[in-house]
Amino acid sequence: xxxxxxxxxxxxxxxxxxxxxxxxVVITSGGTKVPLESRTVRFLDNFSSGRRGASxxxxxxxxxxxxxxxxxxxxxxxxxxxxxxxxxxxxxxLVTGKEDAGQILVDQNALPNIAKVLKRYQAxxxxxxxxxxxxxxxxxxxxxxxxxxxxxxxxxxKAMFYLAAAVSDFYIPAxxxxxxxxxxxxxxxxxxxxxxxxxxxxxKDWAPKAxxxxxxxxxxxxxxxxxAWRALETYNHxxxxxxxxxxxxxxxxxxxxxxxxxxxxxxxxxQKEVEIEDRIVSNLTEAHSEFMSRQx
Amino acid sequence: xxxxxxxxxxxxxxxxxxxxxxxxVVITSGGTKVPLESRTVRFLDNFSSGRRGASxxxxxxxxxxxxxxxxxxxxxxxxxxxxxxxxxxxxxxLVTGKEDAGQILVDQNALPNIAKVLKRYQAxxxxxxxxxxxxxxxxxxxxxxxxxxxxxxxxxxKAMFYLAAAVSDFYIPAxxxxxxxxxxxxxxxxxxxxxxxxxxxxxKDWAPKAxxxxxxxxxxxxxxxxxAWRALETYNHxxxxxxxxxxxxxxxxxxxxxxxxxxxxxxxxxQKEVEIEDRIVSNLTEAHSEFMSRQx
Numbered sequence: 001x002x003x004x005x006x007x008x009x010x011x012x013x014x015x016x017x018x019x020x021x022x023x024x025v026v027i028t029s030g031g032t033k034v035p036l037e038s039r040t041v042r043f044l045d046n047f048s049s050g051r052r053g054a055s056x057x058x059x060x061x062x063x064x065x066x067x068x069x070x071x072x073x074x075x076x077x078x079x080x081x082x083x084x085x086x087x088x089x090x091x092x093x094l095v096t097g098k099e100d101a102g103q104i105l106v107d108q109n110a111l112p113n114i115a116k117v118l119k120r121y122q123a124x125x126x127x128x129x130x131x132x133x134x135x136x137x138x139x140x141x142x143x144x145x146x147x148x149x150x151x152x153x154x155x156x157x158k159a160m161f162y163l164a165a166a167v168s169d170f171y172i173p174a175x176x177x178x179x180x181x182x183x184x185x186x187x188x189x190x191x192x193x194x195x196x197x198x199x200x201x202x203x204k205d206w207a208p209k210a211x212x213x214x215x216x217x218x219x220x221x222x223x224x225x226x227x228a229w230r231a232l233e234t235y236n237h238x239x240x241x242x243x244x245x246x247x248x249x250x251x252x253x254x255x256x257x258x259x260x261x262x263x264x265x266x267x268x269x270x271q272k273e274v275e276i277e278d279r280i281v282s283n284l285t286e287a288h289s290e291f292m293s294r295q296x
Numbered sequence: 297x298x299x300x301x302x303x304x305x306x307x308x309x310x311x312x313x314x315x316x317x318x319x320x321v322v323i324t325s326g327g328t329k330v331p332l333e334s335r336t337v338r339f340l341d342n343f344s345s346g347r348r349g350a351s352x353x354x355x356x357x358x359x360x361x362x363x364x365x366x367x368x369x370x371x372x373x374x375x376x377x378x379x380x381x382x383x384x385x386x387x388x389x390l391v392t393g394k395e396d397a398g399q400i401l402v403d404q405n406a407l408p409n410i411a412k413v414l415k416r417y418q419a420x421x422x423x424x425x426x427x428x429x430x431x432x433x434x435x436x437x438x439x440x441x442x443x444x445x446x447x448x449x450x451x452x453x454k455a456m457f458y459l460a461a462a463v464s465d466f467y468i469p470a471x472x473x474x475x476x477x478x479x480x481x482x483x484x485x486x487x488x489x490x491x492x493x494x495x496x497x498x499x500k501d502w503a504p505k506a507x508x509x510x511x512x513x514x515x516x517x518x519x520x521x522x523x524a525w526r527a528l529e530t531y532n533h534x535x536x537x538x539x540x541x542x543x544x545x546x547x548x549x550x551x552x553x554x555x556x557x558x559x560x561x562x563x564x565x566x567q568k569e570v571e572i573e574d575r576i577v578s579n580l581t582e583a584h585s586e587f588m589s590r591q592x
Contacts, residue, residue: 033341041462041515041541045329045341074370080385088384089376089417092402092410104402104410106388114388114400121385166337180515181541219335219476245335245477 004143007133011068011151014131018066023158023288025065026148028165029053030072032138041181046166050075052215052248052277053164057130059281065160066129068148070141072165073134079121083111138168142198149206156209157295160288161202163214199235211291212237213284219245228255238291241280250276254283300439303429307364307447310427314362319454319584321361322444324461325349326368328434337477342462346371348511348544348573349460353426355577361456362425364444366437368461369430375417379407434464438494445502452505453591456584457498459510495531507587508533509580515541524551534587537576545572550579 015024030053031046054076057067061078069078076084091110095103108114124130135141152159203212216231218224221244228240232255243252250265263279311320326349327342350372353363357374365374372380387406391399404410420426431437448455499508510527514520517540524536528551539548546561559575
């Protein structure tokens with residue numbers, strides 16, 4: 001994609017900017033789009049609102065990480081995500097009084113906690129702690145992830161990769177893709193190829209010293225752990241966060257080669273709007289500290 | 297879907313509410329999601345931001361129509377769409393002065409024309425002229441369109457259907473759908489079936505007196521008109537708005553059984569941000585008037 005070079009530069013500056021002490025995390029978030037035609041009318045997509053990634057970003061920022069947020073265009077965004085369900089125009093009021101006439105005020109009942117959230121968002125922005133990078137298609141995602149890994153290779157084990165995006169397993173190679181909209185009468189879908197797993201080169205070549213977390217989402221709980229272990233064996237990275245579609249907001253298993261820890265929210269915590277990402281991030285930042293100390 | 301009954305009632309009230317004189321239009325907008333698994337991780341989608349539908353809604357409202365806006369969840373929305381690219385939190389300012397401290401003001405430079413747009417939005421809302429209805433999947437879309445047609449059948453030829461949504465041609469029947477996430481090793485996609493065209497029952501049974509417009513999007517201009525004619529012959533409705541992917545924002549052809557009219561924006565008009573939907577809607581509202589007068 002055309003903007004990769006530009007983004008690469010921004011990411012390298014971001015890696016430098018925060019000095020040698022700080023930690024950085026690359027969060028990937030949202031689903032990937034796989035075009036079925038080269039002038040695309042139809043595409044294959046993965047279920048993902050980007051909630052996991054956007055929520056986690058907040059907790060990483062709270063824990064002192066600088067965050068590269070590599071996310072699908074229009075997926076949920078840190079802080080702003082809290083107001084995604086609200087129509088902007090339903091939350092504004094025109095001031096009609098004499099003095100401030102023409103000003104537009106936010107209805108703070110329509111946007112709960114907005115003052116607090118806005119303050120925190122502005123502080124994070126002013127400190128340059130959040131670098132947002134957008135992708136749309138699978139191919140953009142792959143190129144940008146590689147660029148991020150290369151940009152952060154200079155900081156070694158202080159870099160974490162938190163790969164929460166829902167990446168397609170399948171794609172149609174450019175040379176097999178029809179140019180025009182597939183006509184209904186011709187049947188819909190070609191044979192698709194497996195997407196090369198990027199975890200392999202990421203772990204082996206691009207960021208060999210980094211702390212790498214992948215996610216495993218299944219719908220069938222009975223195969224979940226086996227899949228997580230297989231991923232760790234195949235890619236040789238540090239951690240898999242395993243979760244099941246139906247329960248993903250209240251239950252995950254953090255799996256390493258030697259351990260597996262269940263993180264669970266109680267009903268009471270769910271009621272109090274505690275987020276499981278808070279737990280995931282505090283588990284992983286601790287593991288990252290240990291990982292860093294072992295590298296020295 | 298569970299909310300169809302509830303929405304049906306809202307639509308019937310909406311049809312009644314505006315009396316016997318007014319015209320109503322059902323606008324469909326955005327792409328449809330076709331699940332590939334019954335606990336869905338992957339789905340097939342159609343390219344559509346919902347821009348055509350959301351923009352058209354504004355011009356229909358300006359022309360005195362009451363609008364049922366049947367749109368894909370999170371696709372573009374009338375008026376609000378103008379600010380979709382802007383991060384909400386980047387457009388707000390905390391007031392720190394003594395008197396109004398704690399209030400939050402809109403930065404009107406970040407949201408151009410916001411005061412004017414907000415006023416118009418609030419007027420439309422207060423007059424109850426816009427009924428938003430959301431869908432996600434193909435199946436929800438089909439059920440809701442049928443419900444809308446039935447709700448408006450009482451007003452006969454005063455109802456227009458403006459079917460701008462990008463509806464999938466393919467689906468997987470429930471009985472052939474795998475329950476769980478398709479494992480990568482098993483290959484991605486099953487044989488998909490053709491979606492039954494809803495235009496047939498809409499025109500014949502559900503809303504036989506209504507003025508019905510469908511859209512035809514192709515990537516290959518050479519087959520465009522032939523496809524439009526074929527649709528008119530097959531479904532026996534009034535009008536096809538035909539457009540080509542690359543040029544859809546500046547050029548469409550309004551095709552009826554006897555006529556075809558090209559609507560084109562000049563470069564100058566594009567620069568002045570004239571929208572082609574303005575032209576499409578004024579063409580169609582005029583045609584609707586003629587259509588209504590022929591029915592009496």
